[in-house]
Amino acid sequence: MNILYVKPDEVGEKQIQVTSPEDIRHLSKVLRAKVGDKVPVSDGSEWEYVGRIEEISEDGIVLSIVDKQKHGRELSYHVELFQGVPKSPKLELIVRKSVELGASAITPVYMDRCVNKPSGREEKKLVRLQKIADEAVKQxxxxxxxxxxxxxxxxxxxxxxSEFDFVIFPYENEENVTLKDFLLTEACREKKISGKIPRIAVLIGPEGGFSTDEVEKLESLGIRPVSLGKSILRTETAGPATLAMLMYAFEL
Known part of the structure; x- marks a missing residue:
């Protein structure tokens, strides 16, 4: 059975209260779960549980906690994607694939060469994007x-x-330093073997790439560009490709 994701405030000391109509419907109607069945549960943070179904109703499902332990699938690094806002609906694809490839957070960023500009509808879009992220994490x-x-x-x-240990800034005009070179630097190797989880930010430009002013601002902060190889990738490919390379470097 797939993991059931619940909010931390739905988890008590001895019981888990499932209140989401979507989760109630999925458990009772799709999975045909019944009283007595055991269900793997995650609170979306650091704990995972095994819950036994005690009650099922249209208003909620009650599970008793029969096992609790720290998650065993934590990545050895923390990575967040800062994505230059692309044309719709590319951002939905980027969010889905980035979550599958280990991104802990995704932040859309308006940049000089973004075709889409602030519209006042961002809050509505965020609801949709968060739902996509929630679906992807279940997968x-x-x-x-x-x-x-x-x-x-x-x-x-x-x-x-400044909150991150490293900022990875793929840039199509960089010819000398590749992402592989960066990951082999002494500072990066030390973080990998220190036992501490490194915090990594990945910044991806929109369809038009980075402006000269943006590149200069990044470099003034000591953030150096890297190359992802000889091919120039689309914005919806560059982020997931970088995340996949990080997963290979840190996990495999």
């Missing part, structure tokens, strides 16, 4: 539910990068 059985953060300007994103 890949990730222990944590990724967050789709509110849209940022490029300058706002720059202010956040």
């Amino acid at each position: 890949c059985l990730s222990p944590r539910t990724p967050i789709v953060h509110e849209y940022l300007t490029f300058n706002d994103a720059l202010n956040i990068f």
Whole structure:
């Protein structure tokens, strides 16, 4: 049976209260779960449970907790994707594939060469994108539910990068340093063997790429560009490709 994802506030000391109409319908109608069945449950953060169904009704499902343990599928690194806002509906595909490839969070960023500009409909779009992320995490059985953060300007994103150990900035005009070179640097190797989970930000430009001004601002912060290889990738490919390379470097 697939993992049931619930909110942390639905988990008590001895019981789990399933209140989402979608989850209630999925368990009772699709999976045909019945009283006495055991269900794997995740609270979307650090714990996973085995719950036994005690009650089923249209208003909710009650499970008693029969086992609780720390997640065993945590990645050895934390990565967040900062994605230059692409044309619709590419962002939905990017969110889905990025979650499958280990992104802990996705933040859309308005940049100089974005075709789509702020519209006032961002909040509605975020609801849709978060739902896609929630669906994707169920597919890949990730222990944590990724967050789709509110849209940022490029300058706002720059202010956040100081929170990360590394910022990976793939740039089509970079000819000397590849992502592989970066991952083999002494600083990166030390983080990998230190036992501490490195925090990594990946910044991807929109269809038109990065403007000269944006590149200069990044480099002024000591954030150096890297190449993803000889091919120039589409914006909807570059992010997932970078995440896949990180997964190979840190997990395999």
